[in-house]
Amino acid sequence: MTQNTDQTTGQVTDQVTGQPKVQGPIAWMAGNTVAANLMMAVLLIGGLFMGFNIKQEVFPEFSLDSVSISVAYPGASPEEVENGILLAIEEAIQGVEGIDEITATASEGGAFIMAQALEGTDINRLWQEIKSEVDRIQTFPDEAEEPQVSISARKREVLKLALYGDAAET
Structure with missing residues (x-):
C-alpha cells in the first residue's frame, strides 16, 4: 500500500483510495488484534488480583x-x-x-x-x-x-x- 502526504495539511492519505490513513497507538492496536487481546487479558487479571488483595475499610x-x-x-x-x-x-x-x-x-x-x-x-x-x-x-x-x-x-x-x-x- 502506498501513501501520499498532503503538503498543505501534512495529513497522510492512502494513494489508492485517497482516504486519510490512521496512525498512532489505536491504529496499531486495530491492526494487531492479538496484542490488543493480550493487553486486555493482562489488565483484567491484574485488576482482579488487586481487587481481591486491596485493603478495604468503611471507616479508615x-x-x-x-x-x-x-x-x-x-x-x-x-x-x-x-x-x-x-x-x-x-x-x-x-x-x-x-x-x-x-x-x-x-x-x-x-x-x-x-x-x-x-x-x-x-x-x-x-x-x-x-x-x-x-x-x-x-x-x-x-x-x-x-x-x-x-x-x-x-x-x-x-x-x-x-x-x-x-x-x-x-
Whole structure:
C-alpha cells in the first residue's frame, strides 16, 4: 500500500483510495488484534488480583500527625480556663521541637489544645515530649482534672447512607 502526504495539511492519505490513513497507538492496536487481546487479558487479571488483595475499610483510620491535650475544669468559665490552663500549657509546649502550629480552645468547663506536627516529625517522640512538658506544670487550679495527652487518630467519613420511606413512627 502506498501513501501520499498532503503538503498543505501534512495529513497522510492512502494513494489508492485517497482516504486519510490512521496512525498512532489505536491504529496499531486495530491492526494487531492479538496484542490488543493480550493487553486486555493482562489488565483484567491484574485488576482482579488487586481487587481481591486491596485493603478495604468503611471507616479508615489515619494519623493526623498531631497531638491533642484536653483538660476538664468543671464549673469554670472560658476566661478562667484560658487563664488557669491554656496559657500555662501553651507556654510549656511552645519550645517543643517538631510543632508546626498550636491551636487552643477554651470553653465552659474545659480546654482543648491541638499541636500540629511538622512533616517528617516522629509523632510518638513528639507525644512523649509534650506529655512530659504538660506533666511538669504545677500551676493548674485545684479543681482542674488531670490533662489527657493523646495522638490524634480519627475515623473519617467515607460513606453516608440515608434510608427513608413511608413508615409509621412507633
